Amino acid sequence: MEYIAKLTKLKGKELSFESLEDINVERLKTVFGTSDNVEGLITFKDKRALSDRQRKLYRALLNNIYEWSGEPTDFLHEWFKEEYFLDKGEKISTANHSTNSKSDMNELLDIVIDFIFEWNVPFKKGYELLPKNESWYLYQCCKHRKCAICGKKSDIHHEEGLVGMGNNRGAYNHLDSKFISLCREHHVIRHTMTWKEFEELYKVQPIKLDDKTLIRLNLMSVKQVREIKENENGTTTD
Template structure:
Protein backbone atom coordinates (compact mmCIF):
# COMPACT_ATOMS: atom_id res chain seq x y z
CA UNK A 1 0.00 0.00 0.00
CA UNK A 2 1.58 3.27 -1.17
CA UNK A 3 0.51 6.67 0.18
CA UNK A 4 1.88 10.14 -0.68
CA UNK A 5 3.09 12.18 2.28
CA UNK A 6 5.17 15.20 3.28
CA UNK A 7 7.86 15.45 5.92
CA UNK A 8 6.96 18.23 8.35
CA UNK A 9 9.88 17.96 10.76
CA UNK A 10 13.28 16.26 11.10
CA UNK A 11 14.65 15.31 14.51
CA UNK A 12 17.66 13.01 14.37
CA UNK A 13 16.40 9.62 13.19
CA UNK A 14 12.77 10.63 13.75
CA UNK A 15 10.47 12.15 11.13
CA UNK A 16 7.11 13.85 11.50
CA UNK A 17 5.06 12.74 8.49
CA UNK A 18 1.77 14.18 7.24
CA UNK A 19 -0.17 11.94 4.87
CA UNK A 20 -2.26 13.41 2.08
CA UNK A 21 -5.11 11.08 3.00
CA UNK A 22 -6.24 9.03 5.96
CA UNK A 23 -4.90 5.54 6.51
CA UNK A 24 -7.29 2.65 5.93
CA UNK A 25 -6.91 1.03 9.35
CA UNK A 26 -9.11 -1.94 8.48
CA UNK A 27 -6.84 -2.80 5.58
CA UNK A 28 -3.78 -2.50 7.84
CA UNK A 29 -5.39 -4.80 10.38
CA UNK A 30 -5.95 -7.35 7.63
CA UNK A 31 -2.30 -7.08 6.54
CA UNK A 32 -1.00 -7.44 10.11
CA UNK A 33 -3.53 -9.93 11.47
CA UNK A 34 -5.05 -7.26 13.68
CA UNK A 35 -1.74 -6.29 15.33
CA UNK A 36 -0.90 -2.66 14.59
CA UNK A 37 1.92 -2.54 17.12
CA UNK A 38 4.65 -3.28 14.57
CA UNK A 39 3.57 -1.71 11.30
CA UNK A 40 6.51 -1.40 8.89
CA UNK A 41 6.79 1.45 6.39
CA UNK A 42 9.29 2.28 3.66
CA UNK A 43 10.40 5.89 3.28
CA UNK A 44 11.46 7.15 -0.15
CA UNK A 45 12.80 10.68 -0.45
CA UNK A 46 11.48 11.89 -3.80
CA UNK A 47 13.86 13.85 -6.00
CA UNK A 48 11.62 16.62 -7.43
CA UNK A 49 14.14 17.83 -10.02
CA UNK A 50 13.29 17.40 -13.69
CA UNK A 51 14.32 14.04 -15.19
CA UNK A 52 17.92 14.22 -16.40
CA UNK A 53 19.29 13.69 -19.94
CA UNK A 54 21.66 11.01 -18.56
CA UNK A 55 18.61 9.06 -17.38
CA UNK A 56 17.19 9.19 -20.90
CA UNK A 57 20.55 8.06 -22.29
CA UNK A 58 20.68 5.11 -19.87
CA UNK A 59 17.08 4.11 -20.63
CA UNK A 60 17.68 3.90 -24.38
CA UNK A 61 21.07 2.23 -23.93
CA UNK A 62 19.40 -0.51 -21.88
CA UNK A 63 16.54 -0.74 -24.38
CA UNK A 64 19.20 -1.21 -27.05
CA UNK A 65 20.69 -4.09 -25.06
CA UNK A 66 17.26 -5.74 -24.83
CA UNK A 67 16.77 -5.21 -28.58
CA UNK A 68 20.11 -6.91 -29.29
CA UNK A 69 19.05 -9.82 -27.10
CA UNK A 70 15.43 -10.22 -28.21
CA UNK A 71 15.12 -8.59 -31.64
CA UNK A 72 12.01 -6.76 -30.40
CA UNK A 73 11.73 -3.27 -32.00
CA UNK A 74 12.95 -0.43 -29.80
CA UNK A 75 9.66 1.50 -30.02
CA UNK A 76 7.71 -1.55 -28.89
CA UNK A 77 10.08 -2.08 -25.97
CA UNK A 78 9.78 1.57 -25.00
CA UNK A 79 5.99 1.36 -25.07
CA UNK A 80 6.07 -1.87 -23.03
CA UNK A 81 8.06 -0.30 -20.21
CA UNK A 82 5.99 2.89 -20.30
CA UNK A 83 2.91 0.71 -19.80
CA UNK A 84 4.60 -1.20 -16.96
CA UNK A 85 5.39 2.14 -15.32
CA UNK A 86 1.73 3.20 -15.61
CA UNK A 87 0.64 -0.08 -14.02
CA UNK A 88 3.12 0.32 -11.16
CA UNK A 89 2.10 3.93 -10.48
CA UNK A 90 -1.66 3.48 -10.83
CA UNK A 91 -1.94 5.18 -14.23
CA UNK A 92 0.75 7.84 -14.04
CA UNK A 93 2.33 8.73 -17.40
CA UNK A 94 6.07 8.94 -18.03
CA UNK A 95 8.13 10.81 -20.60
CA UNK A 96 11.88 11.32 -20.94
CA UNK A 97 11.61 14.00 -23.63
CA UNK A 98 13.38 17.34 -23.18
CA UNK A 99 10.09 19.02 -22.19
CA UNK A 100 9.11 16.30 -19.70
CA UNK A 101 7.32 17.18 -16.49
CA UNK A 102 8.45 13.96 -14.84
CA UNK A 103 10.97 14.06 -12.03
CA UNK A 104 14.31 12.35 -11.39
CA UNK A 105 12.48 9.94 -9.06
CA UNK A 106 9.92 9.13 -11.77
CA UNK A 107 12.70 8.32 -14.23
CA UNK A 108 14.46 6.18 -11.63
CA UNK A 109 11.30 4.13 -11.16
CA UNK A 110 11.17 3.52 -14.91
CA UNK A 111 14.85 2.55 -15.00
CA UNK A 112 14.35 0.15 -12.11
CA UNK A 113 11.66 -1.64 -14.13
CA UNK A 114 14.05 -2.05 -17.06
CA UNK A 115 16.97 -3.18 -14.89
CA UNK A 116 14.74 -5.64 -13.02
CA UNK A 117 13.64 -7.10 -16.36
CA UNK A 118 17.22 -7.49 -17.56
CA UNK A 119 18.36 -9.21 -14.38
CA UNK A 120 15.29 -11.47 -14.23
CA UNK A 121 15.63 -12.62 -17.85
CA UNK A 122 19.46 -12.63 -17.86
CA UNK A 123 19.68 -10.05 -20.65
CA UNK A 124 23.37 -9.25 -21.31
CA UNK A 125 24.36 -5.72 -20.32
CA UNK A 126 26.50 -4.27 -23.11
CA UNK A 127 25.98 -0.69 -24.26
CA UNK A 128 24.15 0.28 -21.09
CA UNK A 129 26.55 -1.25 -18.58
CA UNK A 130 29.01 1.67 -18.49
CA UNK A 131 26.12 4.07 -17.82
CA UNK A 132 24.59 2.11 -14.95
CA UNK A 133 24.57 4.04 -11.65
CA UNK A 134 26.80 1.62 -9.76
CA UNK A 135 26.79 3.88 -6.72
CA UNK A 136 23.10 3.28 -6.08
CA UNK A 137 21.97 0.87 -3.38
CA UNK A 138 19.24 -0.63 -5.58
CA UNK A 139 21.71 -1.62 -8.29
CA UNK A 140 24.09 -3.14 -5.73
CA UNK A 141 21.17 -5.06 -4.22
CA UNK A 142 20.21 -6.52 -7.60
CA UNK A 143 23.81 -7.53 -8.25
CA UNK A 144 23.81 -9.46 -4.96
CA UNK A 145 20.36 -10.93 -5.56
CA UNK A 146 21.28 -12.21 -9.02
CA UNK A 147 24.97 -12.84 -8.21
CA UNK A 148 26.27 -10.48 -10.89
CA UNK A 149 29.57 -8.68 -10.39
CA UNK A 150 29.03 -5.00 -9.56
CA UNK A 151 32.00 -4.12 -11.77
CA UNK A 152 31.78 -6.35 -14.86
CA UNK A 153 28.46 -8.23 -14.73
CA UNK A 154 30.01 -11.70 -14.64
CA UNK A 155 28.91 -14.39 -12.18
CA UNK A 156 29.76 -13.18 -8.68
CA UNK A 157 30.40 -14.31 -5.14
CA UNK A 158 29.20 -12.31 -2.14
CA UNK A 159 32.15 -10.34 -0.79
CA UNK A 160 32.07 -9.38 2.90
CA UNK A 161 33.54 -5.96 3.59
CA UNK A 162 33.93 -6.75 7.30
CA UNK A 163 36.46 -9.55 7.60
CA UNK A 164 35.07 -12.72 9.14
CA UNK A 165 38.54 -13.92 9.99
CA UNK A 166 40.72 -16.89 9.11
CA UNK A 167 39.07 -20.11 10.20
CA UNK A 168 35.78 -18.36 10.88
CA UNK A 169 32.68 -20.44 10.16
CA UNK A 170 30.48 -18.46 7.77
CA UNK A 171 27.49 -20.68 8.57
CA UNK A 172 27.63 -19.44 12.17
CA UNK A 173 27.64 -15.75 11.16
CA UNK A 174 24.54 -13.55 11.01
CA UNK A 175 25.17 -12.04 7.58
CA UNK A 176 22.32 -9.54 7.99
CA UNK A 177 24.65 -7.59 10.28
CA UNK A 178 27.47 -7.38 7.70
CA UNK A 179 27.98 -5.20 4.62
CA UNK A 180 28.39 -7.05 1.34
CA UNK A 181 28.83 -6.48 -2.37
CA UNK A 182 28.78 -8.81 -5.36
CA UNK A 183 32.16 -9.38 -7.03
CA UNK A 184 33.41 -11.96 -9.52
CA UNK A 185 36.49 -14.00 -8.58
CA UNK A 186 38.81 -11.65 -10.47
CA UNK A 187 37.52 -8.46 -8.85
CA UNK A 188 37.25 -10.22 -5.48
CA UNK A 189 40.97 -10.99 -5.63
CA UNK A 190 41.73 -7.44 -6.79
CA UNK A 191 39.92 -5.72 -3.92
CA UNK A 192 41.84 -7.92 -1.49
CA UNK A 193 45.14 -7.04 -3.19
CA UNK A 194 44.83 -3.26 -3.59
CA UNK A 195 42.44 -2.51 -0.73
CA UNK A 196 38.88 -1.23 -0.69
CA UNK A 197 39.80 2.45 -0.92
CA UNK A 198 41.95 2.07 -4.06
CA UNK A 199 39.39 -0.30 -5.55
CA UNK A 200 36.64 2.30 -5.10
CA UNK A 201 38.76 5.01 -6.71
CA UNK A 202 39.66 2.79 -9.67
CA UNK A 203 36.12 1.69 -10.53
CA UNK A 204 34.20 4.71 -9.19
CA UNK A 205 32.03 2.60 -6.90
CA UNK A 206 31.32 2.91 -3.18
CA UNK A 207 32.96 0.17 -1.14
CA UNK A 208 30.71 0.58 1.88
CA UNK A 209 28.47 -2.20 0.56
CA UNK A 210 24.90 -2.94 1.56
CA UNK A 211 23.09 -5.13 4.08
CA UNK A 212 20.72 -7.87 2.93
CA UNK A 213 17.69 -9.28 4.70
CA UNK A 214 17.32 -12.93 5.68
CA UNK A 215 14.94 -13.76 2.81
CA UNK A 216 17.36 -12.45 0.17
CA UNK A 217 20.38 -14.14 1.78
CA UNK A 218 18.60 -17.47 1.77
CA UNK A 219 17.47 -17.05 -1.84
CA UNK A 220 21.07 -16.54 -2.95
CA UNK A 221 22.17 -19.49 -0.78
CA UNK A 222 24.27 -17.62 1.78
CA UNK A 223 24.16 -19.91 4.80
CA UNK A 224 24.38 -18.33 8.22
CA UNK A 225 23.03 -18.10 11.73
CA UNK A 226 19.72 -16.27 11.36
CA UNK A 227 17.95 -17.57 14.46
CA UNK A 228 17.70 -14.05 15.91
CA UNK A 229 15.84 -12.89 12.80
CA UNK A 230 13.19 -15.61 12.97
Protein backbone atom coordinates in the same frame (compact mmCIF):
# COMPACT_ATOMS: atom_id res chain seq x y z
CA MET B 1 0.32 -1.17 1.88
CA GLU B 2 1.87 2.06 0.63
CA TYR B 3 1.07 5.65 1.60
CA ILE B 4 2.59 8.94 0.49
CA ALA B 5 3.77 11.23 3.30
CA LYS B 6 5.84 14.38 3.84
CA LEU B 7 8.78 14.45 6.25
CA THR B 8 8.08 17.05 8.94
CA LYS B 9 10.80 16.35 11.51
CA LEU B 10 14.19 14.64 11.51
CA LYS B 11 16.31 14.25 14.64
CA GLY B 12 18.84 11.44 14.62
CA LYS B 13 16.88 8.23 14.08
CA GLU B 14 13.57 9.85 15.04
CA LEU B 15 11.44 10.84 12.06
CA SER B 16 7.97 12.37 11.89
CA PHE B 17 5.76 12.28 8.82
CA GLU B 18 2.50 13.88 7.76
CA SER B 19 0.44 11.57 5.56
CA LEU B 20 -0.76 13.15 2.33
CA GLU B 21 -3.63 10.69 2.06
CA ASP B 22 -6.10 9.04 4.42
CA ILE B 23 -4.79 5.94 6.18
CA ASN B 24 -7.16 3.03 6.54
CA VAL B 25 -6.56 2.19 10.21
CA GLU B 26 -9.04 -0.69 10.20
CA ARG B 27 -7.19 -2.32 7.34
CA LEU B 28 -3.93 -1.95 9.25
CA LYS B 29 -5.50 -3.74 12.21
CA THR B 30 -6.85 -6.47 9.92
CA VAL B 31 -3.49 -7.07 8.25
CA PHE B 32 -1.17 -6.62 11.25
CA GLY B 33 -3.52 -7.28 14.15
CA THR B 34 -2.86 -3.78 15.51
CA SER B 35 -2.18 -0.26 14.32
CA ASP B 36 0.77 0.06 16.73
CA ASN B 37 4.39 -0.99 16.11
CA VAL B 38 3.86 -1.52 12.38
CA GLU B 39 7.14 -1.62 10.48
CA GLY B 40 7.51 0.02 7.07
CA LEU B 41 10.01 0.95 4.37
CA ILE B 42 10.86 4.64 3.89
CA THR B 43 11.73 5.82 0.37
CA PHE B 44 12.90 9.39 -0.19
CA LYS B 45 11.91 10.51 -3.70
CA ASP B 46 14.09 12.80 -5.77
CA LYS B 47 11.55 15.20 -7.26
CA ARG B 48 14.01 16.86 -9.60
CA ALA B 49 13.17 16.46 -13.28
CA LEU B 50 14.57 13.33 -14.91
CA SER B 51 17.96 13.98 -16.48
CA ASP B 52 19.42 13.66 -19.97
CA ARG B 53 21.91 11.18 -18.51
CA GLN B 54 19.03 8.95 -17.44
CA ARG B 55 17.48 9.21 -20.91
CA LYS B 56 20.82 8.34 -22.52
CA LEU B 57 21.19 5.28 -20.27
CA TYR B 58 17.61 4.20 -20.98
CA ARG B 59 18.11 4.44 -24.76
CA ALA B 60 21.41 2.53 -24.55
CA LEU B 61 19.81 -0.28 -22.56
CA LEU B 62 16.89 -0.52 -25.01
CA ASN B 63 19.42 -0.79 -27.85
CA ASN B 64 21.17 -3.60 -25.97
CA ILE B 65 17.88 -5.47 -25.67
CA TYR B 66 17.07 -4.79 -29.35
CA GLU B 67 20.42 -6.25 -30.48
CA TRP B 68 19.79 -9.30 -28.29
CA SER B 69 16.11 -9.88 -29.08
CA GLY B 70 15.44 -8.21 -32.43
CA GLU B 71 12.42 -6.38 -31.00
CA PRO B 72 12.25 -2.71 -32.17
CA THR B 73 13.15 -0.14 -29.53
CA ASP B 74 9.76 1.61 -30.00
CA PHE B 75 8.02 -1.63 -29.05
CA LEU B 76 10.35 -2.17 -26.09
CA HIS B 77 9.79 1.41 -24.91
CA GLU B 78 6.00 0.96 -24.86
CA TRP B 79 6.31 -2.47 -23.22
CA PHE B 80 8.47 -1.21 -20.36
CA LYS B 81 6.21 1.81 -19.86
CA GLU B 82 3.28 -0.60 -19.52
CA GLU B 83 5.27 -2.66 -17.00
CA TYR B 84 5.87 0.53 -15.04
CA PHE B 85 2.16 1.36 -15.12
CA LEU B 86 1.19 -2.12 -13.92
CA ASP B 87 3.75 -1.89 -11.09
CA LYS B 88 3.21 1.74 -9.99
CA GLY B 89 -0.36 2.40 -11.07
CA GLU B 90 0.63 5.54 -12.96
CA LYS B 91 2.04 6.45 -16.37
CA ILE B 92 5.56 7.64 -17.10
CA SER B 93 7.02 9.72 -19.92
CA THR B 94 10.67 10.05 -20.91
CA ALA B 95 10.04 12.96 -23.30
CA ASN B 96 11.76 16.33 -22.91
CA HIS B 97 8.57 17.88 -21.53
CA SER B 98 8.03 15.04 -19.04
CA THR B 99 6.82 15.98 -15.57
CA ASN B 100 8.22 12.76 -14.09
CA SER B 101 11.03 12.93 -11.53
CA LYS B 102 14.50 11.42 -11.33
CA SER B 103 13.14 8.89 -8.84
CA ASP B 104 10.39 7.90 -11.29
CA MET B 105 12.96 7.40 -14.04
CA ASN B 106 15.17 5.34 -11.75
CA GLU B 107 12.21 3.05 -11.08
CA LEU B 108 11.70 2.61 -14.84
CA LEU B 109 15.41 1.91 -15.27
CA ASP B 110 15.16 -0.57 -12.41
CA ILE B 111 12.54 -2.54 -14.36
CA VAL B 112 14.71 -2.53 -17.49
CA ILE B 113 17.89 -3.56 -15.64
CA ASP B 114 15.99 -6.28 -13.81
CA PHE B 115 14.91 -7.64 -17.21
CA ILE B 116 18.48 -7.46 -18.54
CA PHE B 117 19.92 -9.30 -15.55
CA GLU B 118 17.13 -11.87 -15.48
CA TRP B 119 17.55 -12.78 -19.16
CA ASN B 120 21.34 -12.33 -19.34
CA VAL B 121 21.13 -9.64 -22.01
CA PRO B 122 24.63 -8.45 -23.03
CA PHE B 123 25.22 -4.94 -21.68
CA LYS B 124 27.75 -3.67 -24.22
CA LYS B 125 27.83 0.14 -24.22
CA GLY B 126 24.82 0.44 -21.91
CA TYR B 127 26.84 -1.08 -19.06
CA GLU B 128 29.40 1.71 -19.22
CA LEU B 129 26.61 4.23 -18.51
CA LEU B 130 25.17 2.46 -15.50
CA PRO B 131 25.25 4.54 -12.28
CA LYS B 132 27.44 2.11 -10.35
CA ASN B 133 27.42 4.26 -7.22
CA GLU B 134 23.61 4.08 -6.81
CA SER B 135 22.17 1.57 -4.37
CA TRP B 136 19.37 0.36 -6.65
CA TYR B 137 21.92 -0.71 -9.26
CA LEU B 138 24.17 -2.37 -6.67
CA TYR B 139 21.12 -4.17 -5.26
CA GLN B 140 20.28 -5.59 -8.71
CA CYS B 141 23.86 -6.84 -9.07
CA CYS B 142 23.58 -8.73 -5.78
CA LYS B 143 20.08 -9.97 -6.56
CA HIS B 144 21.15 -11.47 -9.89
CA ARG B 145 24.76 -12.27 -8.95
CA LYS B 146 26.30 -9.98 -11.58
CA CYS B 147 29.62 -8.24 -11.02
CA ALA B 148 29.01 -4.60 -10.12
CA ILE B 149 32.11 -3.65 -12.10
CA CYS B 150 32.03 -5.71 -15.30
CA GLY B 151 28.63 -7.50 -15.37
CA LYS B 152 30.07 -11.03 -15.42
CA LYS B 153 28.67 -13.88 -13.34
CA SER B 154 29.72 -13.30 -9.75
CA ASP B 155 29.49 -14.18 -6.07
CA ILE B 156 28.36 -12.02 -3.16
CA HIS B 157 31.32 -10.48 -1.37
CA HIS B 158 30.99 -9.76 2.34
CA GLU B 159 32.36 -6.31 3.16
CA GLU B 160 33.91 -7.19 6.53
CA GLY B 161 35.65 -10.22 5.07
CA LEU B 162 34.65 -12.32 8.08
CA VAL B 163 32.64 -15.10 6.45
CA GLY B 164 34.76 -17.97 5.18
CA MET B 165 37.66 -17.07 7.47
CA GLY B 166 36.98 -19.28 10.47
CA ASN B 167 33.53 -17.89 11.17
CA ASN B 168 30.25 -19.74 11.34
CA ARG B 169 28.32 -18.62 8.23
CA GLY B 170 25.04 -19.88 9.67
CA ALA B 171 25.43 -17.98 12.95
CA TYR B 172 26.56 -14.67 11.47
CA ASN B 173 24.01 -11.84 11.48
CA HIS B 174 24.02 -10.65 7.87
CA LEU B 175 21.26 -8.13 8.56
CA ASP B 176 23.95 -5.79 9.92
CA SER B 177 26.44 -6.46 7.13
CA LYS B 178 27.15 -4.87 3.76
CA PHE B 179 27.71 -6.71 0.50
CA ILE B 180 28.85 -6.22 -3.06
CA SER B 181 28.64 -8.59 -6.01
CA LEU B 182 32.04 -9.26 -7.62
CA CYS B 183 33.32 -11.70 -10.24
CA ARG B 184 36.38 -13.79 -9.37
CA GLU B 185 38.77 -11.39 -11.11
CA HIS B 186 37.54 -8.30 -9.28
CA HIS B 187 37.21 -10.24 -6.04
CA VAL B 188 40.94 -11.03 -6.24
CA ILE B 189 41.72 -7.41 -7.06
CA ARG B 190 39.66 -6.32 -4.04
CA HIS B 191 41.98 -8.24 -1.72
CA THR B 192 45.06 -6.48 -3.07
CA MET B 193 43.94 -3.12 -1.66
CA THR B 194 41.87 -1.51 1.07
CA TRP B 195 38.13 -0.98 0.75
CA LYS B 196 38.64 2.75 0.40
CA GLU B 197 41.13 2.29 -2.44
CA PHE B 198 38.82 -0.20 -4.16
CA GLU B 199 35.76 2.04 -3.88
CA GLU B 200 37.65 5.06 -5.21
CA LEU B 201 39.09 3.09 -8.15
CA TYR B 202 35.82 1.51 -9.34
CA LYS B 203 33.27 4.00 -7.95
CA VAL B 204 31.27 1.26 -6.21
CA GLN B 205 30.40 0.63 -2.59
CA PRO B 206 28.89 -2.21 -0.55
CA ILE B 207 25.24 -2.04 0.50
CA LYS B 208 22.98 -3.64 3.08
CA LEU B 209 20.48 -6.24 1.87
CA ASP B 210 17.01 -6.72 3.29
CA ASP B 211 15.97 -10.01 4.89
CA LYS B 212 14.02 -11.21 1.82
CA THR B 213 17.03 -10.74 -0.44
CA LEU B 214 19.35 -12.46 2.05
CA ILE B 215 16.99 -15.43 2.11
CA ARG B 216 16.63 -15.45 -1.69
CA LEU B 217 20.42 -15.51 -2.08
CA ASN B 218 20.76 -18.29 0.53
CA LEU B 219 22.90 -16.03 2.72
CA MET B 220 20.47 -16.57 5.59
CA SER B 221 17.58 -18.92 6.26
CA VAL B 222 14.04 -17.92 7.19
CA LYS B 223 14.65 -19.43 10.63
CA GLN B 224 17.83 -17.38 11.20
CA VAL B 225 16.13 -14.12 10.24
CA ARG B 226 13.15 -14.86 12.49
CA GLU B 227 15.34 -15.76 15.48
CA ILE B 228 17.43 -12.59 15.13
CA LYS B 229 14.35 -10.38 14.93
CA GLU B 230 12.77 -12.14 17.88
CA ASN B 231 15.91 -11.64 19.98
CA GLU B 232 15.97 -7.94 19.05
CA ASN B 233 12.32 -7.60 20.08
CA GLY B 234 12.79 -9.64 23.25
CA THR B 235 10.40 -12.37 22.15
CA THR B 236 10.81 -16.11 21.78
CA THR B 237 9.17 -18.79 19.67
CA ASP B 238 8.39 -22.29 20.91
